[in-house]
Amino acid sequence: MARDCVVGLDVGTTKICAIVAEIDSSGQIHIVGFGQSPSQGIRKGVVVDIDSAAQAIVTCVNQARETSGYEINRVIVGVTGEHIASLNSRGVVAITHPNREITESDVERVHDQSRVIVLPPDREIVHAIPRSYSVDGQSGVRFPVGMCGTRLEVETHVVTGAVTFLQNVVKCVQKAGLVIEATVLQPIATAEAVLLPDERNLGVVVADIGGGTTDIAIFAEGDIVYSSAVAVGGSHVTRDISIGLRTAAEEAERVKINHGAVILSDAGQEELFSVTSLGSDSPSDLERRRLVEIIEPRMHELFSLIKKEILKSGHYNLLPAGVVLSGGGSLLLGAADLCHSVTGMPTRIGAPNGVPGLPDQIKAPLHSTAVGLVLYGSRAHRRAEQIAKDGSLLGRLHRWLNRYAAHVIGH
Secondary structure, eight states, X not given: OOTTEEEEEEEOSSEEEEXXXXXXXXXXXEEEEEEEEEXXXXXXXXEXXXXXXXXXXXXXXXXXXXXXXXXXXXXXXXXXXXXXXXXXXXXXXXXXXXXXXXXXXXXXXXXXXXTOOOOOTTEEEEEEXXXXXXXXXXXXXXXXXXXXXXXXXXXEEEEEEEHHHHHHHHHHHHHTTOEEEEEEEHHHHHHHHHOOHHHXXXXXXXXXXXXXXXXXXXXXXXXXXXXXXXXXXXXHHHHHHHHHHTOOHHHHHHHHHHHOBXXXXXXXXXXXXXXXXXXXXXXXXXXXXXXXXXXXXXXXXXXXXXXXXXXXXXXXXXXXXXXXXXSGGGGSBTHHHHHHHHHOSOEEEOOOOSOTTOOGGGOSGGGHHHHHHHHHHHHHHXXXXXXXXOOSHHHHHHHXXXXXXXXXXXX
């Protein structure tokens, strides 16, 4: 794959999506390829059948190859699942140089210290994202290299996951004949695609409603402070409809997309919809209110779980920008209104933005994660090119400006 090309691979419970982007000389990305296939062998963000999942990835990536003209070999993969957890850790080192000037080596040492946490043998670190530094007790330092001090501290957001679940995702991608360039937590990627800079600075929650899970990331003062996932998503709504209306899963999904809503007042008294029940050859008409009565309790449960995670983070009263919903599940009519009612926080629907010329087919919220993955990939490529071009003080400054992305991309 060419150095100026990056591929994001979103391996979800209901769909697998690949986006191919070119990076021009100015660092701007241009979407040149897209592939999507129904997901197989994935349940609640966890691989349950490696062969089926690998074949679905192959189908998706082949479509992206055909539309982009690139021979895709390397991908940036999003990871998720209810096994994901996070914590904030601190690292401290002494500055021992005679002139007390902080060097990049010192910063690497303090990063390593912040990653020294007690983990069970079945878990590993996915991301270690430095949030802010302190020099001799002076907090809020962003770029400590070149400053003078005797003690350097860093606060780091550490994301962990179950080793076996993460390894199975890697095996699926490798079995599809691909090399993983990096793994990125899905809500972090989604945030890159849908959040405004002011929202990050004020304090905001990203809730990406996928098929099997809903991924959550909380940002304050521009940095991530909490991340998690809850095991409720759009496929649970589909199953509820399938059971409640006694219909096949495919028919339930169609009905949900075309007629679904989450607030009863959005369904008129006389509105009808057609559905084919199991064992029937012809569709029958039902009141739309009956469908909404099935959907609303599950979505209320989901938003209650999101609120529980926000409260658990300790930032509930520190997020004036509210909640940004994304993912396919956010497209249900009234989702933002119900989320606002349950959480008590302002809510909007977030779709990919900040990418010039984004094709209409991938402007929808259900492609936010894949777009976010290529945005992260483009940042990593720009950083690598800058380091290659300039090893001077200016080059080192660029590295620090991009350090956030470096720690998200690699682990």
